[in-house]
Amino acid sequence: MITQPFVWAIFLLPLGAFALISLVVKPVLKLRAEVSGYIGIGAIGLAMALALWALAAVLGAEEHEIFIAPLEWLSVGSLNIEMSIILDGLTSVMLVVICAVALMVNIYSMGYMHGDPGFERYYAVLSLFSASMIGLVLSGNLFITFAFWELVGLCSYLLIGFWFQRPAAASAAKKAFIITRVGDFGFLAAILVLFAATGTLNIHELNELAVAGVLAGGVLTWAALGIFMGAVGKSAQFPLHVWLPDAMEGPTPVSALIHAATMVAAGVFLVARTFPMFEHSTTALTMVAVIGGVTAIFAASMGLVMHDMKRVLAYSTISQLGYMMLGLGTGGVAVAMFHLVNHAFFKSLLFLGSGSVNHATGTFDLRQMGGLKQHMPKTYWTMLIASVSMAGIWPLSGFFSKDEIIAGSSSQPLLMALALATVFITAFYMFRLMFLGFHGHYRGHSHPHESPWVMTAPLLLLAVPAAFSGFLNLTGGFGGLLGHGEETSVIEGLFGAFAHPLTWLSLGLAAAGIFLAYAIYLKGWLSAESISRRFGVFYELVKRKYFFDELYEKVIGEILLLRGVFSGLQFFDSRVLDNGLNTVIVENAVTRKLFGKFKYFDEKAVDGTVDAMAENTIAAGSLLRRAQTGQLQNYGLFIAFGILAVAVIVFLAG
Structure with missing residues (x-):
């Protein structure tokens, strides 16, 4: 049985790494840059070991949940905010996924970011990013969840705009920050509605009130829709999807972490965590399913025409998140989260593989690649495993979870049709990427070579779960772990899956997509240019x-x-x-004197106030500009002094 201090340590280890790197390593000890990487790797490695311990403890616990005593943080009137932890199947699975992917990203970054002048800053924010997501999944209080939710958004802003000297990176960071704030407004509104209606923000209590029917009607629907609005922003669902493709301007390992285990996974996790509220609101649940189904095919269509390898993968992420939302909207919490787990492994592998390609060729442009299979065999074979898995080909992991989502949507024929069409498109654009990038002759001007072991080792390690994690739910046990054991698995035994007709249809569509990509981009039996001309208007629409x-x-x-x-x-x-x-x-001469007073008031008070606000804002901006040094250690000191000041005030107030 894991004890409370060790559960807290899963969160505190990467948080401590952030503090140590930003406040001590460089500003005080003046150590070489690589030390920051070793600290980040060590912290998340220990957190990974503790996360596995937590998962083992939950598997052995009654009802797969361990009680952790809450810590009171703030009490104002009727508002009691507790630092409560939920350690159940959903949390423990997410902890393992987050820590596993973050560990691989930290190791890989030692090679990818080597020599970058912002190396220490990178590892500091990367550690804070991991800690924020861990805090989010552990939280048992919506207020604390929202705090970590915003911290995840801040870290993504800092990492997407890591190379802020580049205008494209700075613009992408601002775009991500602003677009996701739109969704966050809905989440915050939902929190206010729920507290006004129930007087609590404890997630367990809110879910129980929804199940009991105490929280019902319009209040429940609006609260669920607000939560989903936040999830739409974070998980880049239609129509708030536009920030994620531009987020590719950040370092590639960051893209792997954002797309696989942190930022975009947060939205899906939030809906799963509060699912009883959605389950008892038909309107909200239908909205989740429709948005998910539309997003899946909408984003997949844009992946067809992109020439940038990372952008193809970005649109594939949006599409796969749509699959997860479709699974949630059709009542399949376990299958949606199962797909999130499988997706985390094969998508992080694909992004890290794309970084390896960039390291070797200096480009992400598929038109400047080709023939890389001979030069980069480890990168090729691991990316091929991930591509086959994502295409949903048996027996790799993506097949199991994707087909369960499609089977779950069979009660809604239109959504099922969208999901099946997406299967064909996904298989096509993934093998378009593989054939253009790794087959044929090399079209670039550099001398491609395999990446160093520190970058290929994480690829080889991630290839194992990318291939075989689907077997974890072979008998439907994943649903029992997550408290949704009533969701029976389509995969009943190694060959039982083939008894379901949708499985055969899905496999056929995936094979057809791969064959079409083979015919166009490898054999040249069909011309991509002639096909694009034939679909001229639609092609241009998708391209734009x-x-x-x-x-x-x-x-x-x-x-x-x-x-x-x-x-x-x-x-x-x-x-x-x-x-x-x-x-x-x-x-009117009679009222001239009276209205003269009003005019004076308008010019001096109204206009003067506005002008003064503008002038003061400019002045304040000048002061803040001096404080914004760009050095994490300075920010850390400001935060530390702020916490100290609050602690002194609380102590003096008794």
């Missing part, structure tokens, strides 16, 4: 990403906000308010 970037930047950002709202306010102030007062004053 359905014009969503233009919609958000031009229509919503520029026209509606800048030209609409702000110009309207300016027009009201200058034309209506100012001119109206001037007209009244000039035409």
